[in-house]
Amino acid sequence: MADENDNRRVVIEVKNLKKYFELHTGMFKFMGEPLYVKAVDGISFKLHEGEIIGLVGESGCGKTTTGRLLTRLEDPTAGSVIFEGKDIAKLSGKDLKDYRRNVQMIFQDPYESLNPRFTVQKTVMEPLIIHGIGETYDDKVEMVIKALEDAGLRPAEEYLSRFPHEMSGGQRQRVAIARALVLRPKFIVADEPVSMLDVSIRAGVMNLMLDLRDRYKIPYIFVTHDIAVARYMSDRIAVMYLGKIVEIGETDEVIFNHAHPYTKALISAVPVPDPDHKHGRVEIKGEIPSPINLPKGCRFWPRCPYAQKGICDVKEPPLKEVSPGHFVACHFAEKFLEEDVTEKTMEV
Amino acid sequence: MADLLTVKNLSVHYKIQSGWVYAVDDVNFSLKPGETMGLVGESGCGKTTTGYAVTQLLANNAYVKADSKVIFDGKDLIKMGTYPSKDYEGYRKIDEFNADMRKYRWKRISMIFQGAMNAFNPVYKVGDQIIEAILAHENMTEQEARKRVEELYDLVGIPKDRIDNYPHEYSGGMKQRAMIAMSMALNPDLIIADEPTTALDVVTQDRILGKMVELQKKENVAMILITHDVSVVAEMAHKMSVMYAGHLVEKGTAREIFKETAHPYTEALLKAFPSIKGEKKKLRAIPGSPPDLANPPKGCRFAPRCPYAKDICLEKEPPVVEISPGHFSKCHFAEELYGELSGGE
Numbered sequence: 001m002a003d004e005n006d007n008r009r010v011v012i013e014v015k016n017l018k019k020y021f022e023l024h025t026g027m028f029k030f031m032g033e034p035l036y037v038k039a040v041d042g043i044s045f046k047l048h049e050g051e052i053i054g055l056v057g058e059s060g061c062g063k064t065t066t067g068r069l070l071t072r073l074e075d076p077t078a079g080s081v082i083f084e085g086k087d088i089a090k091l092s093g094k095d096l097k098d099y100r101r102n103v104q105m106i107f108q109d110p111y112e113s114l115n116p117r118f119t120v121q122k123t124v125m126e127p128l129i130i131h132g133i134g135e136t137y138d139d140k141v142e143m144v145i146k147a148l149e150d151a152g153l154r155p156a157e158e159y160l161s162r163f164p165h166e167m168s169g170g171q172r173q174r175v176a177i178a179r180a181l182v183l184r185p186k187f188i189v190a191d192e193p194v195s196m197l198d199v200s201i202r203a204g205v206m207n208l209m210l211d212l213r214d215r216y217k218i219p220y221i222f223v224t225h226d227i228a229v230a231r232y233m234s235d236r237i238a239v240m241y242l243g244k245i246v247e248i249g250e251t252d253e254v255i256f257n258h259a260h261p262y263t264k265a266l267i268s269a270v271p272v273p274d275p276d277h278k279h280g281r282v283e284i285k286g287e288i289p290s291p292i293n294l295p296k297g298c299r300f301w302p303r304c305p306y307a308q309k310g311i312c313d314v315k316e317p318p319l320k321e322v323s324p325g326h327f328v329a330c331h332f333a334e335k336f337l338e339e340d341v342t343e344k345t346m347e348v
Numbered sequence: 349m350a351d352l353l354t355v356k357n358l359s360v361h362y363k364i365q366s367g368w369v370y371a372v373d374d375v376n377f378s379l380k381p382g383e384t385m386g387l388v389g390e391s392g393c394g395k396t397t398t399g400y401a402v403t404q405l406l407a408n409n410a411y412v413k414a415d416s417k418v419i420f421d422g423k424d425l426i427k428m429g430t431y432p433s434k435d436y437e438g439y440r441k442i443d444e445f446n447a448d449m450r451k452y453r454w455k456r457i458s459m460i461f462q463g464a465m466n467a468f469n470p471v472y473k474v475g476d477q478i479i480e481a482i483l484a485h486e487n488m489t490e491q492e493a494r495k496r497v498e499e500l501y502d503l504v505g506i507p508k509d510r511i512d513n514y515p516h517e518y519s520g521g522m523k524q525r526a527m528i529a530m531s532m533a534l535n536p537d538l539i540i541a542d543e544p545t546t547a548l549d550v551v552t553q554d555r556i557l558g559k560m561v562e563l564q565k566k567e568n569v570a571m572i573l574i575t576h577d578v579s580v581v582a583e584m585a586h587k588m589s590v591m592y593a594g595h596l597v598e599k600g601t602a603r604e605i606f607k608e609t610a611h612p613y614t615e616a617l618l619k620a621f622p623s624i625k626g627e628k629k630k631l632r633a634i635p636g637s638p639p640d641l642a643n644p645p646k647g648c649r650f651a652p653r654c655p656y657a658k659d660i661c662l663e664k665e666p667p668v669v670e671i672s673p674g675h676f677s678k679c680h681f682a683e684e685l686y687g688e689l690s691g692g693e
Contacts, residue, residue: 058549168637198390199576203620204633225549228579232622232631255624269554271579272625273618275602284551287519 008048011187011219012070016042017079019065023292037291039065041243042079044319047187050217052210054234054251056227056266058288062243063223067189070221071105072096083186101131104180108192110172114164121160124148124179131183143182150215151178152208170201177208184216191223206233227270231255236325239263242291242299245319249326259322259333261304298331306332352537352570353379353402353420359413360394360401361439369642371397371410375596376668377589381537382568386581386602388617389591392638396462398591399540399574403457404429404442404449411439421537425452455485458531460541462574465523468515474523475511478530485534500529504559521552525559532563539564542574557584578621582606590614593639593649600675608686610677613650615689648680656681 020036040062047053055063068074070081072088080087083099091099107113114123124144127133134140141160148156151174164172173193180188190209194202210233212218222233230237231251238248239262247260258264265282284303289295295302301312311331319329322337330336355377362369372394379385389395400406402418404425411433418425429449430440443449461467468474475497482493498508504525515523524544531539544560545553561584564571573584581588582602589599590613598611609615619632636653639645645652651661660680669682679685 058551170637199578199617199620200390200634201637202633203631206622206631207633226622227550228622228624231624231628252628266550267624269550270624271554271557271577271583273579273582273606273621273623274625275582275606277582277625287521 008050010046011049011051011083012047013082014046014070015044015080015082017044017066017069017081018042018077019062019069019074020077035292038243038294039291040069040076041294043238043240043243043245044079045238045245045248047219047221050213050219051236052213052220052222052234054230054237055221055223055240056225056230056237057240058225058266060242060288060291061240062291063225063240064191066240067105067191067221067223071103071189072099073105097131101127101183102186104183104185104188106173106176106180106188106190106193109196110169110176111164111196113176114172116164118163119160120148120153120162120164120167120175123164123175124182127179127183133183144178147178147182148175150181150212151175152204153178168201169197170205173197173205174208177205177212181212181216185218187219187221189221189223192225193222194229195224195226202229209233227255227267239266242288242294244299244329245327246300246329247327248319249323253323253326257323257326257337259326259328259336260300260330261306261336262300264336298329306336308332349380351378351419352381352383354417355398355402356417356419357413358398358401358416358418360397360406360416361411361413362407363409363411363436364642367642370594370644371641372401373594375591377587377596377599379538379570379572379587381570382564383587384564384571384573384585385587385589386578386585387572387574387589387591388576388578388581390576390617390638392593392641393591394594394641395574395591396542399542399572402538402540402572403453403459405453405459406442408442408444411436411441414438414440416440420452420457425449451485454481454536455534456536457538457540458534458536460527460531460539460544462542463547465520465547467527468523470515472514473512474515474518474526475513478526478533481530482533496533497529500533501526503532503563504529521548521556524548524552524556528556528560528563532567532569535567536569538570538572540572540574543576544573545580546575546577553580560584578606578618579623590617593644594641595649595678597650597678598676600671604672604675608672608675609689610671610675610682610686611679612654612656612685612689616653616655619690648678656685 017040019040020038023035057063069076076089080089088099121144124147125140128140134143145156148159153159153174194205224230234251237251237254238245241262247254247258247263265284268282286303297313297315298317301307317329317331319327322328322333358375360372362371375398387395412426412430416426429446430442433439433441468477478497479493482496497511501508506522506525545556585602588602588605590597592613598614605614616634622631634653639649647663648661648666651657666678666680668676668678670676671682671686
């Protein structure tokens with residue numbers, strides 16, 4: 001779905017990926033029509049070498065499920081994720097284990113994602129043991145030290161025998177990053193990696209992740225609800241709403257030149273650290289609907305201030321290219337761009 | 349206009365097994381009726397303790413230093429709600445069941461608690477919980493109290509038929525709004541809002557902050573907004589106080605703090621925040637981590653992480669300097685650095 005002229009190597013390609021969770025399983029399975037929670041409902045994009053895509057949206061929009069599908073912590077209902085020419089949904093056994101070596105995940109809560117009874121050395125070395133990397137024990141220790149230093153824990157020797165409870169949140173998240181890095185992954189899914197951290201620590205972890213990208217060209221999928229963080233981290237931003245990507249494009253294009261009313265509402269709601277800034281609020285009505293009973297037509301129309309009866313509630317808008325590499329799923333995207341809505345609302 | 353709330357030399361220390369935690373030391377600020385003050389800082393800096401000390405909702409290992417004063421509407425609440433501790437000279441202990449203090453809680457000073465998601469009792473209907481709060485303070489019949497709840501629900505934008513729902517039937521944003529309704533129930537003069545929107549999505553956060561500003565203007569309520577998010581303060585507050593490791597390091601109007609920063613910590617904090625406006629700037633992390641308050645550093649508590657620190661900073665606790673009328677900074681070099689430091693945008 002990216003820019004077709006982009007000639008960087010594609011690391012991962014997502015094609016029409018879907019994940020439906022069935023309700024009423026077990027005993028209730030045979031009662032009535034099966035109901036599905038459509039957590040991810042047909043998304044496509046390509047992730048290039050050294051690229052960071054920020055996946056943003058409100059809670060329940062399917063961004064975390066997307067991350068879990070890419071790491072195959074969930075099996076997709078339909079669609080495919082192509083990695084090195086193979087569809088990861090069909091991998092099993094040794095191939096799947098190899099894939100898991102190539103993709104790593106960094107989780108939100110460093111207080112829960114580390115085993116409290118493992119030392120740092122054991123935590124970071126465990127993936128090496130599982131995947132049988134490193135000839136001798138000393139080789140493994142060396143790799144662990146290298147990974148810790150890459151993650152900014154210097155001198156690494158000092159941290160090796162520590163337990164998670166002896167470290168601050170920022171240090172723990174760095175251990176989690178080291179654990180991901182030690183396998184030299186081909187890409188990383190980071191699920192809200194900085195949202196639990198304090199402000200002064202957060203900037204350090206974000207800068208570290210950007211440095212690692214620059215150094216090793218590892219692409220990231222960066223899942224976050226904070227658009228300001230997504231802007232700082234990503235090359236491209238994909239905005240999700242109820243399981244669909246509603247807008248995707250270069251970061252500044254999406255932030256300053258967005259054409260989807262949902263993106264616009266989302267951005268206008270972000271508080272700006274400047275007391276002189278007055279933002280034009282774009283009111284969106286109501287709450288995010290249940291992903292079980294999706295509205296007909298465009299999923300956003302019941303909350304959209306620009307929705308038109310007879311169009312938006314009838315036909316689902318396809319994702320179309322409004323400018324090179326910038327895709328929007330809205331019937332009126334071109335119109336919004338012409339009217340330059342962003343300028344009007346952002347700088348009132 | 350007279351001050352509604354004056355906090356003077358407030359020090360709250362917690363007794364722990366191995367000694368003391370100097371959570372809040374020598375904090376001073378004041379608030380006029382209808383004003384909003386943002387109290388910002390990182391976790392563990394003492395902002396919540398400061399806020400809760402006003403109504404003395406502190407843990408029972410908290411000791412307030414004897415010379416601390418919280419003067420609310422002419423009355424010293426510390427004197428009223430605490431008694432001299434027998435075991436520690438110079439400290440006062442909180443009298444949890446003080447009847448005078450109870451008259452102030454919720455009626456005059458109400459609170460919006462951190463994580464309103466869990467602030468409601470899950471086995472009682474939300475409406476009943478608000479009615480209970482009203483009946484505890486006002487001489488009303490239950491019907492009248494219910495009427496008041498209906499008005500409040502109108503005010504915060506929750507449909508009236510939701511009064512008889514249980515908390516789990518509400519979404520996160522609705523619970524937060526119900527919490528705001530509850531805090532407004534008795535027309536208080538001051539609301540202490542502790543991270544009121546931290547757990548919410550941006551769209552919901554924006555809506556709730558908007559609602560709070562609207563209600564505040566209408567009812568002329570003063571507010572202390574405790575948050576770690578400086579951008580929320582920038583949108584909401586007139587005044588701003590920045591805390592670091594138990595000290596109030598800078599206070600002034602929100603504009604002064606953002607545009608005429610006079611403390612290195614404030615500068616560092618503002619620089620660590622990403623923004624969606626303007627040029628993309630490289631964020632600067634603050635090296636190191638906040639000190640352990642059981643064993644705070646001698647001298648300025650920020651000195652070990654401060655890029656401008658000199659020898660004196662490690663030795664002597666800095667005085668509070670008034671940089672311009674109403675704008676204070678607790679830094680040895682406040683005057684030299686004033687104008688040099690770059691704030692937000």
